[in-house]
Amino acid sequence: xxxxxxxxxxxxxxxxxxxxxxxxxxxxxxxxxxxxxxxxxxxxxxxxxxxxxxxxxxxxxxxxxxxxxxxxxxxxxxxxxxxxxxxxxxxxxxxxxxxxxxxxxxxxxxxxxxxxxxxxxxxxxxxxxxxxxxxxxxxxxxxxxxxxxxxxxxxxxxxxxxxxxxxxxxxxxxxxxxxxxxxxxxxxxxxxxxxxxxxxxxxxxxxxx
Numbered sequence: 001x002x003x004x005x006x007x008x009x010x011x012x013x014x015x016x017x018x019x020x021x022x023x024x025x026x027x028x029x030x031x032x033x034x035x036x037x038x039x040x041x042x043x044x045x046x047x048x049x050x051x052x053x054x055x056x057x058x059x060x061x062x063x064x065x066x067x068x069x070x071x072x073x074x075x076x077x078x079x080x081x082x083x084x085x086x087x088x089x090x091x092x093x094x095x096x097x098x099x100x101x102x103x104x105x106x107x108x109x110x111x112x113x114x115x116x117x118x119x120x121x122x123x124x125x126x127x128x129x130x131x132x133x134x135x136x137x138x139x140x141x142x143x144x145x146x147x148x149x150x151x152x153x154x155x156x157x158x159x160x161x162x163x164x165x166x167x168x169x170x171x172x173x174x175x176x177x178x179x180x181x182x183x184x185x186x187x188x189x190x191x192x193x194x195x196x197x198x199x200x201x202x203x204x205x206x207x208x209x
Contacts, residue, residue, distance in 0.1 A: 026064040028054040033065075034075040038117045042072060042127045069132055072124060076138050079120040085149050095157035099150065100204055103180060107196045110184060115191045121146070122181045147173045154208075163208060176203055 032054035036045045047068060051058045065071040087102045110117055121142045129136035151173040157163045179199055186195035 025054075025056060025060065029056055029061060029064055030071065030074050030078065033071040034078050034120070035117075037072060037075050037123065038079070038120050039113075042068075042124055069128075069135060072128070072135055073138055075120060076124065076135075076142060080142055080145070083146070088149050088153050094162065095153045095160060096162055096204065096208055099153045099157075099208075100200070103200070103203075106180070107187075107193070110187060111193055111196075115188045118188055119181060119184050122184065143177065147177050150176055157208070172207065175207070179203060 029050060033045075033050045036049050036053055040049065045068075047061050048058050050068075050071065051061050061071075065074070084102060084105050087105060088098050090098050090101070093101075106119075121139055124135055125139040125143075129139055151169050154163065154167070154169040154172055158165060158167060158169060163169075179202070183195040183199040187193060
């Protein structure tokens, strides 16, 4: 029975159902991998941790991903999609306010998790970049795209007269991102938002004043 015919009869082709179920299970495993890597780190996360969190048999992991490294690349893509870069582009709001809102969202996410979740880009960069060229390249690209978002906001702020015209926005964007990654590590180690407070003060009250 073909797909067109099943549409006419109101029945779903069994092959379509299998593909839908397979896509759904891949989604669950991919999302579980993202959460496990963020909370446990790459090296401490096993395939069984991922499949257990997804409520799937361990062997089913390899129906969707060839390796843990491949699932980490998928996790990086998903993590980037949740970084709320849209906050940097909110119309009608001053550029530096948008930049602050972006980092406030990320800080609130970490605090809300009880300081259990860090930055996946930074985590994988620290843990895996020396051992996997593919992951190193993905991490490098992720940081470059993130810095580019920040740089564009700083250019807007400079053109609007919010920043010193002499500010090197490329260096400033790299510094801000690096400072944020350091603040995240310190906040998780201390289980305190004090490193975030220091970040916001030094970046927005000193560097970008």
